[in-house]
Amino acid sequence: MLESIPPREEDKILRLMKLFADDPRVGKIDLGVGVYHDADGRTPIFSAVKQAEQRLIETQESKGYVGLAGDPAFHRAMAGLVLGDLAETMPFAACGTPGGTGAVRQGFELMKLAGNPQRRIWLPDPSWINHGSILDTLGIPRADYRYYDAETGGVDAEGMLADLAKAAPGDVVLLHGCCHNPTGADLKAQDWAALTKLLAERGLTPFVDLAYQGFGDGVEADVSGLRTMVAALPETIITVSASKNFGLYRERVGCVLAPCVDPKARDMTHAALAWLNRQNYAFPPDHGARVVTTILTDTGLRADWQDELDGMRARMKENRTALAGELRRLTGSDRFGFLQSHKGMFTVLGLRTEQVLTLRKEHGLYMVEDSRINLAGLTDATIPPAAEAIAAVL
Numbered sequence: 001m002l003e004s005i006p007p008r009e010e011d012k013i014l015r016l017m018k019l020f021a022d023d024p025r026v027g028k029i030d031l032g033v034g035v036y037h038d039a040d041g042r043t044p045i046f047s048a049v050k051q052a053e054q055r056l057i058e059t060q061e062s063k064g065y066v067g068l069a070g071d072p073a074f075h076r077a078m079a080g081l082v083l084g085d086l087a088e089t090m091p092f093a094a095c096g097t098p099g100g101t102g103a104v105r106q107g108f109e110l111m112k113l114a115g116n117p118q119r120r121i122w123l124p125d126p127s128w129i130n131h132g133s134i135l136d137t138l139g140i141p142r143a144d145y146r147y148y149d150a151e152t153g154g155v156d157a158e159g160m161l162a163d164l165a166k167a168a169p170g171d172v173v174l175l176h177g178c179c180h181n182p183t184g185a186d187l188k189a190q191d192w193a194a195l196t197k198l199l200a201e202r203g204l205t206p207f208v209d210l211a212y213q214g215f216g217d218g219v220e221a222d223v224s225g226l227r228t229m230v231a232a233l234p235e236t237i238i239t240v241s242a243s244k245n246f247g248l249y250r251e252r253v254g255c256v257l258a259p260c261v262d263p264k265a266r267d268m269t270h271a272a273l274a275w276l277n278r279q280n281y282a283f284p285p286d287h288g289a290r291v292v293t294t295i296l297t298d299t300g301l302r303a304d305w306q307d308e309l310d311g312m313r314a315r316m317k318e319n320r321t322a323l324a325g326e327l328r329r330l331t332g333s334d335r336f337g338f339l340q341s342h343k344g345m346f347t348v349l350g351l352r353t354e355q356v357l358t359l360r361k362e363h364g365l366y367m368v369e370d371s372r373i374n375l376a377g378l379t380d381a382t383i384p385p386a387a388e389a390i391a392a393v394l
Helices: 012-022 047-059 072-083 099-113 129-138 157-164 189-202 221-232 263-280 287-296 299-331 353-363 383-393
Strands: 092-098 121-125 142-146 172-176 205-210 237-241 253-259 346-348 372-374
Touching: 047 287, 047 299, 072 092, 072 221, 072 237, 072 253, 072 287, 092 099, 092 263, 099 129, 099 205, 099 237, 099 253, 099 263, 121 129, 121 157, 129 142, 142 157, 157 189, 172 189, 189 205, 189 221, 205 221, 253 263, 253 287, 287 299, 299 383, 353 383
Parallel strands: 121 142, 121 172, 172 205, 205 237
Antiparallel strands: 092 253, 237 253, 346 372
Protein backbone atom coordinates (compact mmCIF):
# COMPACT_ATOMS: atom_id res chain seq x y z
CA MET A 1 0.00 0.00 0.00
CA LEU A 2 2.66 2.50 1.04
CA GLU A 3 4.61 1.97 -2.16
CA SER A 4 1.64 3.16 -4.17
CA ILE A 5 1.54 6.60 -2.53
CA PRO A 6 2.35 9.20 -5.20
CA PRO A 7 5.36 11.44 -4.48
CA ARG A 8 4.71 14.90 -3.10
CA GLU A 9 6.57 18.03 -4.05
CA GLU A 10 9.17 18.88 -1.43
CA ASP A 11 8.47 22.00 0.60
CA LYS A 12 10.61 24.75 -0.91
CA ILE A 13 11.57 26.36 2.37
CA LEU A 14 12.49 23.04 4.01
CA ARG A 15 14.58 22.23 0.94
CA LEU A 16 16.25 25.61 1.23
CA MET A 17 17.07 24.89 4.89
CA LYS A 18 18.80 21.66 3.90
CA LEU A 19 20.75 23.30 1.08
CA PHE A 20 21.94 26.00 3.48
CA ALA A 21 22.93 23.45 6.14
CA ASP A 22 24.90 21.43 3.58
CA ASP A 23 26.76 24.49 2.24
CA PRO A 24 30.31 24.40 3.69
CA ARG A 25 31.09 28.08 2.98
CA VAL A 26 31.92 30.18 6.04
CA GLY A 27 30.27 33.43 4.86
CA LYS A 28 26.90 31.98 3.83
CA ILE A 29 23.78 33.97 4.80
CA ASP A 30 20.30 32.52 5.39
CA LEU A 31 17.43 34.91 4.58
CA GLY A 32 14.95 32.17 3.71
CA VAL A 33 13.49 30.61 6.85
CA GLY A 34 10.80 32.72 8.55
CA VAL A 35 12.26 32.63 12.05
CA TYR A 36 13.37 35.64 14.08
CA HIS A 37 17.11 35.92 14.80
CA ASP A 38 18.74 38.39 17.15
CA ALA A 39 21.92 40.38 16.44
CA ASP A 40 24.00 37.27 17.20
CA GLY A 41 22.01 35.09 14.81
CA ARG A 42 20.17 33.20 17.58
CA THR A 43 16.45 32.65 18.07
CA PRO A 44 16.13 33.85 21.67
CA ILE A 45 13.74 32.78 24.41
CA PHE A 46 11.84 35.74 25.85
CA SER A 47 12.70 36.50 29.47
CA ALA A 48 8.96 36.65 30.19
CA VAL A 49 8.56 33.16 28.72
CA LYS A 50 11.28 31.74 30.97
CA GLN A 51 9.72 33.36 34.01
CA ALA A 52 6.25 32.07 33.12
CA GLU A 53 7.59 28.56 32.54
CA GLN A 54 9.40 28.59 35.88
CA ARG A 55 6.19 29.68 37.57
CA LEU A 56 4.32 26.80 35.90
CA ILE A 57 6.94 24.29 37.04
CA GLU A 58 6.54 25.47 40.61
CA THR A 59 2.75 25.69 40.72
CA GLN A 60 1.22 23.30 38.16
CA GLU A 61 -0.21 20.21 39.83
CA SER A 62 -1.47 18.16 36.87
CA LYS A 63 -0.78 17.34 33.24
CA GLY A 64 -4.31 16.01 32.75
CA TYR A 65 -6.36 16.84 29.69
CA VAL A 66 -7.91 20.26 29.27
CA GLY A 67 -11.15 20.66 27.25
CA LEU A 68 -11.37 19.80 23.56
CA ALA A 69 -11.29 23.48 22.65
CA GLY A 70 -8.43 24.16 25.06
CA ASP A 71 -8.23 26.38 28.14
CA PRO A 72 -10.94 29.08 28.34
CA ALA A 73 -8.47 31.38 30.12
CA PHE A 74 -6.21 31.14 27.06
CA HIS A 75 -9.16 32.00 24.81
CA ARG A 76 -9.95 35.09 26.89
CA ALA A 77 -6.32 36.21 27.00
CA MET A 78 -5.86 35.88 23.24
CA ALA A 79 -9.20 37.53 22.50
CA GLY A 80 -8.19 40.45 24.70
CA LEU A 81 -4.84 40.75 22.90
CA VAL A 82 -6.41 40.65 19.43
CA LEU A 83 -9.81 42.27 19.91
CA GLY A 84 -9.21 44.59 22.85
CA ASP A 85 -12.43 45.93 24.39
CA LEU A 86 -14.51 44.12 21.75
CA ALA A 87 -13.71 40.87 23.57
CA GLU A 88 -15.79 42.16 26.49
CA THR A 89 -18.83 43.19 24.46
CA MET A 90 -18.99 40.89 21.42
CA PRO A 91 -19.76 37.14 21.60
CA PHE A 92 -16.88 35.04 20.23
CA ALA A 93 -16.17 31.35 19.81
CA ALA A 94 -12.64 30.05 20.25
CA CYS A 95 -10.46 26.97 20.23
CA GLY A 96 -6.79 26.26 20.83
CA THR A 97 -4.76 24.74 18.00
CA PRO A 98 -1.26 23.41 17.28
CA GLY A 99 0.25 26.69 16.08
CA GLY A 100 -1.03 29.20 13.56
CA THR A 101 -1.00 26.59 10.80
CA GLY A 102 -3.32 24.40 12.84
CA ALA A 103 -5.57 27.40 13.36
CA VAL A 104 -5.71 28.09 9.62
CA ARG A 105 -6.58 24.46 8.95
CA GLN A 106 -9.37 24.47 11.55
CA GLY A 107 -10.70 27.77 10.21
CA PHE A 108 -10.91 26.32 6.72
CA GLU A 109 -12.53 23.14 8.09
CA LEU A 110 -15.09 25.33 9.85
CA MET A 111 -16.01 26.83 6.46
CA LYS A 112 -16.70 23.35 5.12
CA LEU A 113 -19.02 22.57 8.02
CA ALA A 114 -21.06 25.65 7.11
CA GLY A 115 -22.16 23.95 3.86
CA ASN A 116 -22.31 25.55 0.41
CA PRO A 117 -19.73 23.54 -1.57
CA GLN A 118 -19.61 26.34 -4.15
CA ARG A 119 -18.31 28.86 -1.61
CA ARG A 120 -14.92 30.18 -2.65
CA ILE A 121 -12.19 31.64 -0.52
CA TRP A 122 -10.35 34.56 -2.08
CA LEU A 123 -6.61 34.75 -1.47
CA PRO A 124 -4.36 37.78 -1.97
CA ASP A 125 -1.84 37.45 -4.79
CA PRO A 126 0.66 36.53 -3.46
CA SER A 127 -0.10 34.86 -0.14
CA TRP A 128 1.57 32.46 2.28
CA ILE A 129 2.05 29.28 0.25
CA ASN A 130 0.30 27.05 2.81
CA HIS A 131 -3.00 28.92 2.39
CA GLY A 132 -3.54 27.59 -1.13
CA SER A 133 -2.02 24.21 -0.35
CA ILE A 134 -4.36 23.52 2.57
CA LEU A 135 -7.41 24.70 0.63
CA ASP A 136 -6.51 22.40 -2.27
CA THR A 137 -6.01 19.48 0.11
CA LEU A 138 -9.46 20.11 1.59
CA GLY A 139 -11.05 20.51 -1.84
CA ILE A 140 -12.25 24.06 -1.13
CA PRO A 141 -12.60 26.24 -4.26
CA ARG A 142 -10.38 29.33 -4.29
CA ALA A 143 -9.70 32.40 -6.34
CA ASP A 144 -7.03 35.11 -6.27
CA TYR A 145 -7.44 38.85 -5.93
CA ARG A 146 -4.84 41.46 -6.79
CA TYR A 147 -2.89 42.61 -3.78
CA TYR A 148 0.78 43.47 -4.33
CA ASP A 149 1.90 46.10 -6.82
CA ALA A 150 5.48 45.19 -7.74
CA GLU A 151 6.02 48.52 -9.47
CA THR A 152 5.34 50.60 -6.36
CA GLY A 153 6.15 48.04 -3.69
CA GLY A 154 2.75 48.74 -2.12
CA VAL A 155 -0.79 47.40 -2.07
CA ASP A 156 -2.83 47.52 -5.30
CA ALA A 157 -5.90 48.86 -3.49
CA GLU A 158 -7.92 49.57 -6.65
CA GLY A 159 -7.21 46.15 -8.14
CA MET A 160 -8.04 44.46 -4.83
CA LEU A 161 -11.44 46.11 -4.55
CA ALA A 162 -12.24 45.56 -8.23
CA ASP A 163 -11.50 41.83 -7.98
CA LEU A 164 -13.39 41.33 -4.72
CA ALA A 165 -16.41 43.11 -6.18
CA LYS A 166 -16.78 39.96 -8.34
CA ALA A 167 -17.03 37.65 -5.32
CA ALA A 168 -20.37 35.93 -4.81
CA PRO A 169 -22.41 36.53 -1.64
CA GLY A 170 -21.31 33.97 0.95
CA ASP A 171 -17.70 33.83 -0.28
CA VAL A 172 -14.83 34.25 2.17
CA VAL A 173 -11.99 36.76 1.80
CA LEU A 174 -8.65 35.93 3.38
CA LEU A 175 -6.67 38.89 4.70
CA HIS A 176 -3.31 39.11 6.42
CA GLY A 177 -3.88 40.94 9.71
CA CYS A 178 -0.48 42.68 9.51
CA CYS A 179 3.06 42.12 8.20
CA HIS A 180 1.91 40.50 4.96
CA ASN A 181 3.75 37.29 4.11
CA PRO A 182 5.60 37.28 1.74
CA THR A 183 5.69 40.94 0.67
CA GLY A 184 5.62 43.02 3.87
CA ALA A 185 3.18 45.43 2.15
CA ASP A 186 0.31 46.12 4.57
CA LEU A 187 -3.18 47.54 4.25
CA LYS A 188 -3.61 51.13 5.39
CA ALA A 189 -6.49 52.36 7.56
CA GLN A 190 -8.42 53.54 4.50
CA ASP A 191 -7.97 50.12 2.86
CA TRP A 192 -9.45 48.36 5.89
CA ALA A 193 -12.39 50.80 5.82
CA ALA A 194 -12.99 50.28 2.10
CA LEU A 195 -12.77 46.51 2.45
CA THR A 196 -15.19 46.53 5.38
CA LYS A 197 -17.71 48.50 3.33
CA LEU A 198 -17.36 46.15 0.33
CA LEU A 199 -17.63 42.99 2.45
CA ALA A 200 -20.78 44.31 4.14
CA GLU A 201 -22.41 45.29 0.84
CA ARG A 202 -21.68 41.96 -0.86
CA GLY A 203 -22.29 39.63 2.09
CA LEU A 204 -18.71 38.36 2.27
CA THR A 205 -17.01 36.94 5.36
CA PRO A 206 -13.47 38.00 6.32
CA PHE A 207 -10.94 35.34 7.29
CA VAL A 208 -8.00 37.14 8.93
CA ASP A 209 -4.69 35.32 9.41
CA LEU A 210 -2.83 37.10 12.21
CA ALA A 211 0.65 35.60 12.61
CA TYR A 212 2.80 38.65 13.41
CA GLN A 213 0.93 40.95 15.80
CA GLY A 214 3.47 43.36 17.28
CA PHE A 215 6.02 42.99 14.47
CA GLY A 216 4.65 45.84 12.32
CA ASP A 217 3.85 49.09 14.13
CA GLY A 218 3.04 47.73 17.60
CA VAL A 219 0.72 45.34 19.42
CA GLU A 220 -2.25 47.71 19.34
CA ALA A 221 -1.56 49.47 16.03
CA ASP A 222 -1.21 46.17 14.16
CA VAL A 223 -4.82 45.18 14.86
CA SER A 224 -6.56 48.56 14.63
CA GLY A 225 -7.87 47.85 11.12
CA LEU A 226 -8.96 44.35 12.10
CA ARG A 227 -10.86 45.65 15.13
CA THR A 228 -12.68 48.19 12.98
CA MET A 229 -13.74 45.41 10.62
CA VAL A 230 -14.84 43.06 13.40
CA ALA A 231 -16.97 45.77 15.01
CA ALA A 232 -18.76 46.51 11.75
CA LEU A 233 -19.49 42.99 10.46
CA PRO A 234 -21.68 40.21 11.87
CA GLU A 235 -18.96 37.56 11.88
CA THR A 236 -15.24 37.09 11.29
CA ILE A 237 -12.85 34.14 11.40
CA ILE A 238 -9.47 35.02 12.91
CA THR A 239 -6.52 32.64 13.14
CA VAL A 240 -3.73 33.59 15.52
CA SER A 241 -0.17 32.37 16.07
CA ALA A 242 2.10 32.92 19.07
CA SER A 243 5.20 31.56 17.31
CA LYS A 244 6.72 34.89 16.33
CA ASN A 245 5.55 37.43 18.90
CA PHE A 246 6.16 35.12 21.89
CA GLY A 247 9.05 33.16 20.33
CA LEU A 248 7.17 29.90 20.97
CA TYR A 249 7.89 28.23 17.63
CA ARG A 250 8.30 24.66 18.84
CA GLU A 251 5.53 24.85 21.45
CA ARG A 252 2.91 25.22 18.65
CA VAL A 253 0.62 27.83 20.20
CA GLY A 254 -2.31 29.00 18.10
CA CYS A 255 -6.02 29.61 18.26
CA VAL A 256 -9.12 30.34 16.22
CA LEU A 257 -11.28 33.29 17.28
CA ALA A 258 -14.70 33.72 15.70
CA PRO A 259 -16.62 36.87 16.71
CA CYS A 260 -20.30 36.10 16.16
CA VAL A 261 -23.54 38.00 15.76
CA ASP A 262 -25.16 36.64 18.94
CA PRO A 263 -24.64 34.13 21.79
CA LYS A 264 -26.54 31.37 19.95
CA ALA A 265 -24.18 31.59 16.96
CA ARG A 266 -21.23 31.70 19.35
CA ASP A 267 -22.29 28.51 21.14
CA MET A 268 -22.89 26.64 17.87
CA THR A 269 -19.55 27.78 16.45
CA HIS A 270 -17.67 26.90 19.64
CA ALA A 271 -19.20 23.41 19.63
CA ALA A 272 -18.24 22.96 15.97
CA LEU A 273 -14.63 24.00 16.67
CA ALA A 274 -14.41 21.61 19.61
CA TRP A 275 -15.78 18.82 17.39
CA LEU A 276 -13.20 19.61 14.70
CA ASN A 277 -10.42 19.43 17.27
CA ARG A 278 -11.70 16.01 18.30
CA GLN A 279 -11.52 14.75 14.71
CA ASN A 280 -8.00 16.05 14.08
CA TYR A 281 -5.93 15.83 17.26
CA ALA A 282 -8.42 15.76 20.17
CA PHE A 283 -6.99 18.09 22.83
CA PRO A 284 -4.77 20.96 21.70
CA PRO A 285 -1.28 21.50 23.22
CA ASP A 286 -1.50 23.29 26.55
CA HIS A 287 2.00 24.13 27.82
CA GLY A 288 2.70 27.00 25.44
CA ALA A 289 -0.88 28.24 25.70
CA ARG A 290 -0.57 28.36 29.48
CA VAL A 291 2.73 30.27 29.16
CA VAL A 292 1.01 32.87 26.97
CA THR A 293 -1.93 33.11 29.38
CA THR A 294 0.42 33.60 32.33
CA ILE A 295 2.24 36.43 30.55
CA LEU A 296 -0.87 38.24 29.32
CA THR A 297 -2.62 38.10 32.70
CA ASP A 298 0.34 39.27 34.81
CA THR A 299 1.12 43.00 34.67
CA GLY A 300 4.85 42.61 35.23
CA LEU A 301 5.38 39.75 32.81
CA ARG A 302 3.27 41.47 30.16
CA ALA A 303 5.37 44.64 30.47
CA ASP A 304 8.60 42.59 30.13
CA TRP A 305 7.21 40.79 27.09
CA GLN A 306 6.09 44.06 25.51
CA ASP A 307 9.56 45.59 25.97
CA GLU A 308 11.29 42.61 24.35
CA LEU A 309 8.81 42.58 21.48
CA ASP A 310 9.31 46.30 20.91
CA GLY A 311 13.07 45.70 20.75
CA MET A 312 12.64 42.96 18.13
CA ARG A 313 10.45 45.20 16.00
CA ALA A 314 12.93 48.07 16.26
CA ARG A 315 15.79 45.81 15.19
CA MET A 316 13.93 44.62 12.09
CA LYS A 317 13.19 48.23 11.13
CA GLU A 318 16.86 49.10 11.57
CA ASN A 319 17.81 46.20 9.30
CA ARG A 320 15.38 47.47 6.66
CA THR A 321 16.82 50.96 6.79
CA ALA A 322 20.42 49.72 6.70
CA LEU A 323 19.85 47.32 3.78
CA ALA A 324 17.95 49.95 1.79
CA GLY A 325 20.77 52.42 2.43
CA GLU A 326 23.48 50.01 1.31
CA LEU A 327 21.58 49.11 -1.85
CA ARG A 328 20.98 52.78 -2.57
CA ARG A 329 24.72 53.46 -2.22
CA LEU A 330 25.75 50.49 -4.37
CA THR A 331 23.16 50.90 -7.15
CA GLY A 332 22.92 54.69 -7.24
CA SER A 333 19.13 54.41 -7.28
CA ASP A 334 16.17 54.14 -4.93
CA ARG A 335 15.02 50.90 -6.53
CA PHE A 336 14.81 49.22 -3.13
CA GLY A 337 13.38 52.18 -1.23
CA PHE A 338 10.17 50.22 -0.62
CA LEU A 339 12.07 48.16 1.95
CA GLN A 340 11.58 50.93 4.49
CA SER A 341 7.81 51.14 4.04
CA HIS A 342 7.19 47.41 4.46
CA LYS A 343 6.29 45.85 7.82
CA GLY A 344 7.42 42.78 9.70
CA MET A 345 9.97 40.14 8.83
CA PHE A 346 9.49 39.78 5.09
CA THR A 347 10.01 41.62 1.83
CA VAL A 348 10.04 40.47 -1.78
CA LEU A 349 13.03 42.00 -3.58
CA GLY A 350 11.58 41.59 -7.07
CA LEU A 351 14.48 39.52 -8.43
CA ARG A 352 14.16 36.92 -11.16
CA THR A 353 14.52 33.24 -10.28
CA GLU A 354 17.84 32.98 -12.11
CA GLN A 355 19.17 35.91 -10.08
CA VAL A 356 18.10 34.20 -6.85
CA LEU A 357 19.85 30.99 -7.92
CA THR A 358 23.00 32.95 -8.80
CA LEU A 359 22.97 34.54 -5.36
CA ARG A 360 22.77 31.09 -3.82
CA LYS A 361 25.44 29.50 -6.01
CA GLU A 362 28.01 32.27 -6.32
CA HIS A 363 27.51 34.33 -3.16
CA GLY A 364 26.13 31.90 -0.55
CA LEU A 365 23.10 34.16 -0.07
CA TYR A 366 19.97 32.05 0.44
CA MET A 367 16.40 33.26 -0.12
CA VAL A 368 13.15 31.75 -1.39
CA GLU A 369 12.97 31.57 -5.20
CA ASP A 370 10.35 34.33 -5.40
CA SER A 371 13.07 36.53 -3.78
CA ARG A 372 11.33 36.77 -0.41
CA ILE A 373 13.84 37.60 2.29
CA ASN A 374 13.62 37.49 6.07
CA LEU A 375 14.98 40.82 7.34
CA ALA A 376 15.47 39.32 10.80
CA GLY A 377 18.06 36.98 9.28
CA LEU A 378 20.44 39.91 8.77
CA THR A 379 23.02 41.26 11.22
CA ASP A 380 25.20 44.35 11.19
CA ALA A 381 28.02 42.18 9.83
CA THR A 382 26.02 40.52 7.06
CA ILE A 383 24.11 43.53 5.69
CA PRO A 384 27.07 44.90 3.62
CA PRO A 385 27.96 41.57 1.93
CA ALA A 386 24.28 40.77 1.34
CA ALA A 387 23.75 44.14 -0.33
CA GLU A 388 26.89 43.71 -2.43
CA ALA A 389 25.71 40.28 -3.62
CA ILE A 390 22.25 41.61 -4.52
CA ALA A 391 23.72 44.55 -6.41
CA ALA A 392 26.08 42.23 -8.26
CA VAL A 393 23.26 40.19 -9.84
CA LEU A 394 21.10 43.11 -11.00
